[in-house]
Amino acid sequence: xxRDLRRLLLIGLLLGLTxxxxxxxxxxxxxxxxKREGRLQALLAQVLKKPGEGAAHYELGLxxxxxxxxxxxxxxxxxxxAELQEHPAAALYFMGAAQALRVEQENLLRTSLDLLRLDPKxxxxxxxxxxxxxxxxxxxxxxxxxxxxxxELFRRSDIQGLELREHLRITLANIYIDxxxxxxxxxxxxxxxxxxDWLMAGPFGRFDYLGFDTAFLPEIEDAPxxxxxxxxxxxxxxxxxxxxxxxxxxxxxxxxxxxxxxxTFYALTFLNCPKDVSAILRINSAGPIKVFVxxxxxxxxxxxxxxxxxxxYFGVELREGWNKVTVxxxxxxxxxxxxxxxxxKTGRPLRVETRTTFDSYPSLxxxxxxxxxxxxxxxxxxxxKALRAAPSAPLLLALNSRLAIQAGDYQAxxxxxxxxxxx
Numbered sequence: 001x002x003r004d005l006r007r008l009l010l011i012g013l014l015l016g017l018t019x020x021x022x023x024x025x026x027x028x029x030x031x032x033x034x035k036r037e038g039r040l041q042a043l044l045a046q047v048l049k050k051p052g053e054g055a056a057h058y059e060l061g062l063x064x065x066x067x068x069x070x071x072x073x074x075x076x077x078x079x080x081x082a083e084l085q086e087h088p089a090a091a092l093y094f095m096g097a098a099q100a101l102r103v104e105q106e107n108l109l110r111t112s113l114d115l116l117r118l119d120p121k122x123x124x125x126x127x128x129x130x131x132x133x134x135x136x137x138x139x140x141x142x143x144x145x146x147x148x149x150x151x152e153l154f155r156r157s158d159i160q161g162l163e164l165r166e167h168l169r170i171t172l173a174n175i176y177i178d179x180x181x182x183x184x185x186x187x188x189x190x191x192x193x194x195x196x197d198w199l200m201a202g203p204f205g206r207f208d209y210l211g212f213d214t215a216f217l218p219e220i221e222d223a224p225x226x227x228x229x230x231x232x233x234x235x236x237x238x239x240x241x242x243x244x245x246x247x248x249x250x251x252x253x254x255x256x257x258x259x260x261x262x263x264t265f266y267a268l269t270f271l272n273c274p275k276d277v278s279a280i281l282r283i284n285s286a287g288p289i290k291v292f293v294x295x296x297x298x299x300x301x302x303x304x305x306x307x308x309x310x311x312x313y314f315g316v317e318l319r320e321g322w323n324k325v326t327v328x329x330x331x332x333x334x335x336x337x338x339x340x341x342x343x344x345k346t347g348r349p350l351r352v353e354t355r356t357t358f359d360s361y362p363s364l365x366x367x368x369x370x371x372x373x374x375x376x377x378x379x380x381x382x383x384x385k386a387l388r389a390a391p392s393a394p395l396l397l398a399l400n401s402r403l404a405i406q407a408g409d410y411q412a413x414x415x416x417x418x419x420x421x422x423x
Contacts, residue, residue, distance in 0.1 A: 113149045120153055120164060143175050150175075166192070166347075193282075193341040193349025195269060195325070199237045199356045203263025204230045220295035220326070224357070237268075239356045268326040271342070272353040273318045278345050280375050283312050285329045285338040292326040293318070296369040315345070315373035322355075323370075 153159060154168045173188035228235045283291065283299070291299040291314075299314050329338050342350045 113145065116153070117149060120156070120159060143179065146171065147175055191349055193343055193351065195271070195340045195342055195354060196241050197239070197354040197356045198241075198267045198269050199224065199239050200265065200267050201228060201235050201237045202265030204228070204235065204265070220292065222324075264328065264330050266326065266328055267338070268324065268356075270355045271318065271323045271325060272355065273320055273323060274352075275320050277318050277350070278315060278373070279318050279350055280313055280315050280343040280345065280347065281325075282341040282343055283314075283327070283338065284340075289327065289329040289338070292324075292328075293370050294324055294367045295326075296367075298370065298372050313375040315375045317371040317373075319370070 150168045150172050154165065154172065159165050159168075169188050169192055173185045173192070176182070176185035176188065224237055226237075281291065281299075283289065289299070289301050289312075290297060293316050298316050299312060301312065325340070327338065327340065342352065344350050
């Protein structure tokens with residue numbers, strides 16, 4: 001039993017390291033070449049008996065992807081199945097196959113957009129929008145494909161208030177920044193609830209995610225004029241605005257200026273709330289992270305994310321007046337990537353005054369810990385709905401297992417992986 005559990009958890013880790021690669025039964029018990037060839041022949045015979053051209057393309061795509069390692073053929077068959085709309089799950093397999101090896105980006109986008117247009121409010125459409133947002137940095141050059149579709153959907157009244165609209169908004173704003181359309185980007189971001197004024201310090205220490213708990217800068221210290229020493233030299237706190245300063249050329253906001261090495265970073269700001277408010281903080285960061293509100297820890301994640309949907313939602317009660325927010329995060333591949341948005345309990349953006357100076361706010365010494373509350377992760381809802389729409393799709397089972405692993409629920413992950421392997 002323990003050996004089986006270790007094997008299941010290993011598969012879960014492999015899933016995290018290989019984006020969107022579904023679990024197959026053969027991963028648990030890889031057959032000898034002769035037996036494997038026999039299974040291929042049996043699968044081919046099974047495919048030929050299935051009615052519908054889309055079903056045949058779907059099965060043939062999986063055959064090429066998992067048994068023959070022929071990505072080009074897999075992409076061809078899965079994209080045809082997706083276009084025929086007989087197997088919505090084929091589009092997700094196709095998206096995963098193309099993304100995993102950074103190929104077929106144009107076909108990947110076209111398939112995702114077709115899926116989104118087909119049913120923008122459905123689980124597969126919302127997953128497609130989420131995936132396009134996360135892929136933005138690697139699909140530049142295809143803005144002419146994405147922009148018309150996203151602008152059309154963004155204007156539709158029937159998606160108002162949906163999480164989908166926020167994915168559309170963020171992607172469009174990034175496209176407008178990329179194209180030099182700063183006015184259009186401003187209009188998108190003005191309503192999005194981004195916190196953009198920060199005092200930044202970093203990088204400190206190592207950038208291999210080791211020793212994250214070492215407090216290079218005391219996490220609850222209020223000393224704006226202090227210069228912090230590190231192996232890389234003296235590091236002061238620097239005030240910056242993520243929007244005005246175009247902090248990362250040709251990229252989405254929320255990144256430190258290009259040229260800074262990876263490491264541990266600190267960002268702090270002050271929010272002035274007109275009254276007590278129950279707020280949702282939505283934070284994006286791929287590495288370990290801690291968030292403090294009024295000098296009390298409210299979020300801690302000590303591991304690297306297992307997949308690309310790098311969003312945490314958590315609820316916190318902000319008091320009337322000034323509230324201090326400190327973010328400690330680690331970044332290795334890109335200089336200091338993170339974003340933070342402030343939402344109300346219904347998910348709508350909250351607008352509050354922000355300040356990055358230490359005057360005109362009451363002392364936070366002795367402030368009581370803020371009350372926190374649980375927030376359901378919308379991405380998990382998408383996966384659950386998609387899973388109900390295609391209950392036997394191994395990919396969706398595998399994606400849900402990643403969410404379970406991230407949440408530390410290994411029993412749920414084990415159950416999902418078993419179902420994926422048997423499907």
